[in-house]
Amino acid sequence: MDTASGSAAATELTPARVEPARAIAVPGWFYSLALPVVLIVAWQLATVGKTYSLIPPPSTVVLTAWDYAFGGIRNDTYSGTFAANAMASITRVFAGFFVAMVIAIPLGLILGRSLLARRLIDPTLQFLRPIPVTAWLPLTMILFGLGPPATIALIALGTFFPMLLNTVDGVRLVEPRLIEAAEMLGTPKAAIFARVILPAASPSIFTGIRIGLGLAWVLLVVGEMTGVPTGLGANIMDARQLSRTDLVISGMIYIGILGFLSDRIVMLIGRRALWWNPNAR
Amino acid sequence: MLAEPAAAVTTTRLDKTYRSQRRDGTFSETHALSNINLTVAQGEFICIIGASGCGKSTLLRIVAGFETLSTGELYVMGKAPAGPGPDRGMVFQDYALFPWLSVAQNIAYGPRQAGLPKAEVAELTERYLDMVGLRKFRDRFPHELSGGMKQRVAIARVLANDPAVILMDEPFGALDAITRNGLQESLLQIWEKARKTILFITHSVDEAVYLADRVVVLSPHPGRLKLEVPVTLARPRDIASVEFNQLKRTLLDAIAPDIAVEAAALA
Ligand SMILES: Nc1ncnc2c1ncn2[C@@H]1O[C@H](COP(=O)(O)OP(=O)(O)OP(=O)(O)O)[C@@H](O)[C@H]1O
Ligand SMILES: [Mg+2]
Numbered sequence: 001m002d003t004a005s006g007s008a009a010a011t012e013l014t015p016a017r018v019e020p021a022r023a024i025a026v027p028g029w030f031y032s033l034a035l036p037v038v039l040i041v042a043w044q045l046a047t048v049g050k051t052y053s054l055i056p057p058p059s060t061v062v063l064t065a066w067d068y069a070f071g072g073i074r075n076d077t078y079s080g081t082f083a084a085n086a087m088a089s090i091t092r093v094f095a096g097f098f099v100a101m102v103i104a105i106p107l108g109l110i111l112g113r114s115l116l117a118r119r120l121i122d123p124t125l126q127f128l129r130p131i132p133v134t135a136w137l138p139l140t141m142i143l144f145g146l147g148p149p150a151t152i153a154l155i156a157l158g159t160f161f162p163m164l165l166n167t168v169d170g171v172r173l174v175e176p177r178l179i180e181a182a183e184m185l186g187t188p189k190a191a192i193f194a195r196v197i198l199p200a201a202s203p204s205i206f207t208g209i210r211i212g213l214g215l216a217w218v219l220l221v222v223g224e225m226t227g228v229p230t231g232l233g234a235n236i237m238d239a240r241q242l243s244r245t246d247l248v249i250s251g252m253i254y255i256g257i258l259g260f261l262s263d264r265i266v267m268l269i270g271r272r273a274l275w276w277n278p279n280a281r
Numbered sequence: 282m283l284a285e286p287a288a289a290v291t292t293t294r295l296d297k298t299y300r301s302q303r304r305d306g307t308f309s310e311t312h313a314l315s316n317i318n319l320t321v322a323q324g325e326f327i328c329i330i331g332a333s334g335c336g337k338s339t340l341l342r343i344v345a346g347f348e349t350l351s352t353g354e355l356y357v358m359g360k361a362p363a364g365p366g367p368d369r370g371m372v373f374q375d376y377a378l379f380p381w382l383s384v385a386q387n388i389a390y391g392p393r394q395a396g397l398p399k400a401e402v403a404e405l406t407e408r409y410l411d412m413v414g415l416r417k418f419r420d421r422f423p424h425e426l427s428g429g430m431k432q433r434v435a436i437a438r439v440l441a442n443d444p445a446v447i448l449m450d451e452p453f454g455a456l457d458a459i460t461r462n463g464l465q466e467s468l469l470q471i472w473e474k475a476r477k478t479i480l481f482i483t484h485s486v487d488e489a490v491y492l493a494d495r496v497v498v499l500s501p502h503p504g505r506l507k508l509e510v511p512v513t514l515a516r517p518r519d520i521a522s523v524e525f526n527q528l529k530r531t532l533l534d535a536i537a538p539d540i541a542v543e544a545a546a547l548a
Contacts, residue, residue, distance in 0.1 A: 015417055180347055181377040185442060186367030186394040199381040276381045276422040 056246040065250035078235065078247060082254065088230040089220055090258065092148055096155025096223065097216040103156075104163035104212075105205060111164075112171025112201070113193070125164070133158040134222055146227035154223040159212035166211065170204025171197055203277045206270045213266055217259035232258075287359030289446050289478035290321040290344060295353035297339055297504075312503035313339045317353070319497065319506060321446075324476045328483055328493035330532065332539035336504025337482045341448045344480065345371050358445050367391060370439030372449040376431040378423040384434050385410060385419040391442035409437035412471060429460035436468070440475065449481045453488070465492060469516065486532045490525060491518055498535045501542075508535045 040058050047057040056064075067073035071080030110117050136157055144150035174197050182196045224233030232251050239247035297314040313336040321327050329337050342348040343355060346365035355361060357369060370391075378387050388409050392402040410416045413433035423431055432452055439447055453461040469492065472479060483489050489496045490512055498508040510531060514524055 015421070175377070177373060177375065177377040178379065180345075180365065180371070181373070181379070182390075183347075183365040184345055184367065184369060184371045185391040185438065188394070191394075196379070199379070202381070274381075276383075276424075278424050 054245060056249070061246050061249045061253075064244075064246040065253060068247065068250050068254075078239075078244075081235075085230050085232050085235055086254065086258065088148075088228075089224070089232045089255075092151045092223060092231065093155060093213075093216045093220055093258075093262075096152040096219075097159050097213050099152065100156040100160040100212060101163055101209065104160050104208070105167050108164045108167025108205070108208075109171055109198075109201075112168045113197070125161075129161050133219055137222065137225060141226050144226075148228055150226035151223040151228055151231070154226070155216050155219045158219040158222075159215045162211040162215060163205075163208040166208025167201065167205050170201030170208075173204070174200040203274055203279065206274060210263065210266055210270070213262055214259060217255060217262070220255060287323075287356070288320045289323045289325065289358060290319070290480065291354075291356040292317050292319045292340075292344075293354040294318060295340075295343070295355060296351045297336070297343060297348070298351045299339075314343075315503035315505050317504070317506055321478055321480065323358075323445075323478055326472060326479045326481065326492060326494045327497055328481045328489035328495075329497045329499065330483060330486060330489050330536060331499035331504070331507070332501050332536060332543050333484075334543075335499040335501035335539065337499060338450055339504065340499075341371075341450050341480060341482060344446070345369050345448050347371075367395065367442045368445045370442055370444035370447045372432070372435050372439055372447065372452045374451045374454050376423070376428075376435045378431055378434055378438070380423050383420050383422055384415055384426070387423070387434055388437045388441050391438060395442070405441045409441045412440065412474075413437040413467065427460070428456050429464060432456065432464060433467070436471070440471065440477075444477070446478045446480065449479065451482050451484060454484060461488075468492070473516075486529050486536075487520065489532065490514075490528045491520060496528075496532060498532060500536075500539050508532075510535075 221233035236251040500507040
């Protein structure tokens with residue numbers, strides 16, 4: 001780009017045109033679908049026609065999943081109830097995730113910046129962190145009673161730590177150079193946090209949010225073991241007791257799809273907000 | 282001090298000792314700079330050379346306000362600075378651009394902090410985008426630029442703040458020879474236009490003699506001012522001329538013993 005004789009004012013650099021990558025003419029989703037298709041075919045071959053198989057073939061699961069969503073096939077208590085149950089679960093997932101986020105991120109920002117706060121709070125957090133969410137189940141039910149508040153509390157507990165730790169790391173690992181650069185460019189001391197530390201830490205904070213939301217879905221089934229009557233996780237636990245494995249698997253698939261979709265939405269938001277960050281694209 | 286027009290930078294008996302805590306709680310001290318007396322006139326282009334660890338960066342960082350001095354005095358435009366400020370712009374070897382801001386936003390950052398009106402910020406941004414030849418890259422982000430282009434942005438970002446002194450710590454050290462030559466030319470043109478005071482650290486004796494009005498040699502352990510060599514050759518300088526090479530010889534002889542010690546220590 002630069003030339004040996006080039007002078008600053010005279011050499012106007014021009015952006016290079018980017019050639020589109022010309023790979024094999026097969027769309028990306030083709031590769032993504034190959035493995036699931038193979039697994040489903042193998043599953044079908046292994047289970048179809050075996051009357052006493054504990055695991056139903058995929059064809060049965062597809063029918064149940066359809067019936068769960070739209071009704072009209074099995075006409076049992078679960079027919080056509082997916083939307084209502086999914087709404088209940090989505091509300092709890094996002095409520096728990098949101099509660100955790102509004103506590104974890106500000107707390108993480110403080111812990112990342114203040115040695116005193118770290119000394120005061122960090123040991124306690126490190127002690128609580130390895131306790132699995134399932135172990136909190138009885139205690140949450142005593143504290144919040146049977147029902148959705150306990151579910152939300154469990155999801156919040158489980159998603160809290162990844163968001164907290166990523167925020168703390170993001171803040172602590174801000175390059176000191178960037179702060180120096182901001183200082184020598186005249187940034188007021190009080191504004192360094194908002195103008196440098198926050199944007200510099202934002203990719204890490206965003207990673208925490210993504211992990212947290214993903215975990216919220218993972219925790220849904222445990223979260224709905226608190227005696228809530230509705231929700232995809234509650235349905236799965238009930239279906240297990242009724243030996244309705246087809247329904248269990250349908251619920252699993254739907255949770256997977258919802259978790260995937262919510263991750264995509266967060267990814268899209270992050271990609272827009274963190275457009276400058278090559279790792280977020 | 283205040284009577285005559287103030288020098289851009291003055292240090293008097295400046296001393297710096299780093300104190301760092303060891304793992305066992307005791308402290309170790311590094312005497313980085315000793316009795317530095319340096320006066321830099323306004324508009325002067327100073328290059329600082331010396332063996333690794335002789336305190337070049339320390340000196341620059343003290344002037345920038347990133348480090349405190351231990352004893353002695355420092356004046357910038359006749360005043361003792363308290364901490365870093367926009368009157369002393371720093372160009373780092375690793376650029377230190379804000380990765381979340383575009384090229385234009387990086388350049389506009391300083392004027393914005395100064396609270397200039399929008400129109401003026403925009404005008405300054407355009408002027409310095411042009412001065413470093415990056416108009417067409419204005420909306421790119423730092424990670425989309427080559428090292429040489431990043432350093433152009435870093436220079437423009439500092440110039441847009443209209444600092445009294447520009448501090449450059451091996452700014453072209455990470456660049457290849459061709460890019461480096463291009464940037465040296467650009468810097469000289471900018472300097473001749475803007476007549477800024479520049480303190481420029483380099484490892485390259487060639488670069489020092491090519492750029493500087495005066496080359497300052499530091500010697501290590503502790504860092505002392507060993508030699509000051511004025512370079513009066515007319516610009517553009519002919520790097521193949523006899524005079525140019527005589528100056529190089531003088532400077533190389535001055536740092537040779539320190540480099541030899543360094544080499545022996547590494548061996
Ligand atoms: N933050 C610090 N804490 C303790 N000692 C330091 C610190 N920074 C530098 N030193 C020491 O001070 C001395 C001078 O370091 P400085 O970085 O100024 O050297 P330099 O001339 O810039 O070297 P180089 O050419 O390798 O960049 C060295 O002995 C170094 O180990
Ligand atoms: Mg250095």
